[in-house]
Amino acid sequence: MSKLIKDxxxxxxxxxxxDVGEAIVVSLGTLDAQRTTELRQALRKKNIHxxxxxxxxxxxxxxxTPLAPAFEKTxxxxxxxxxxxxxxxxxxxxxxxxxxxxFQGFECRGGALDGARLDxxxxxxxxxxxxxxxxxxxxxGQIISLASTLAxxxxxxxxTLAxxxASRVEDLEKAGGDASSAS
Numbered sequence: 001m002s003k004l005i006k007d008x009x010x011x012x013x014x015x016x017x018x019d020v021g022e023a024i025v026v027s028l029g030t031l032d033a034q035r036t037t038e039l040r041q042a043l044r045k046k047n048i049h050x051x052x053x054x055x056x057x058x059x060x061x062x063x064x065t066p067l068a069p070a071f072e073k074t075x076x077x078x079x080x081x082x083x084x085x086x087x088x089x090x091x092x093x094x095x096x097x098x099x100x101x102x103f104q105g106f107e108c109r110g111g112a113l114d115g116a117r118l119d120x121x122x123x124x125x126x127x128x129x130x131x132x133x134x135x136x137x138x139x140x141g142q143i144i145s146l147a148s149t150l151a152x153x154x155x156x157x158x159x160t161l162a163x164x165x166a167s168r169v170e171d172l173e174k175a176g177g178d179a180s181s182a183s
Contacts, residue, residue: 006057009054009057010057010060010061011061013051013053013057013058013061013062014061014062016049016051017061017062017065017067017080017082020067020082021066021067021114022066022067022082022087022090022111022112022113022114023067023070023080023081023082023111023112024070024080024081024082024087024090024091024094024108024110024111024118024123025070025071025074025078025079025080025081025108025109025110025111026050026078026079026080026081026094026098026106026107026108026109027076027077027078027079027105027106027107027109028052028077028079028105028106029104029105029106029107030104030105031103031105031106035102035103038102038103039097039103039106042097043081043083043093043097046083046084046089046093047083047084047085048081048082048083048084048090048093048094049081049082049083050079050080050081051079051080051081052077052078052079053078053079053080055071055074055075055078058071058074058078058080059071059072059074066112066114066115067112068112069112069115069116069117070110070111070112070117070118072117074109074110078109081094085131085132085133086131086132087113087126088126088127088129088130088131088132089131089132091108091111091123091124091126091127091129092127092131094108094123094127095108095123095124095127096127107120108120108123108124110122110123111123113126
């Protein structure tokens with residue numbers, strides 16, 4: 001491959017990965033062209049991009065970026081995947097597809113998260129984390145729980161206070177009624 005072609009491919013990869021903060025490196029194994037196309041279509045439905053890369057060009061394109069650790073110590077034919085709702089969503093989908101029988105040979109090799117290198121086991125751990133939507137759901141549930149507890153305590157204390165005031169008013173009315181009948 002000529003230097004000009006390598007530079008063009010490197011620039012293209014830099015452009016594609018310019019705003020990407022997290023990526024996962026995968027091996028397509030022995031997938032044929034038809035299975036690879038089916039894999040790309042499945043990923044595209046989840047807004048996940050998959051790009052075959054040459055390791056040396058990927059290292060050059062990601063040098064000085066948070067993705068650089070993903071390509072340290074990489075060997076063989078690899079592809080880089082990025083996108084999805086968040087990195088957890090990306091890891092979950094790739095981990096799920098690696099277990100699908102028709103994509104046998106497809107596997108996660110590692111990646112980069114917040115400038116740190118992930119190995120294959122780390123990617124599996126990230127896939128077990130709750131997604132952003134799940135985290136927001138948990139957080140809102142906790143906030144609502146605290147708010148309802150607080151409201152219950154305020155209403156409870158207010159109800160107790162109102163009961164005590166009503167009881168005192170009744171006592172005063174009885175005492176006032178007894179005083180007026182005595183005169």
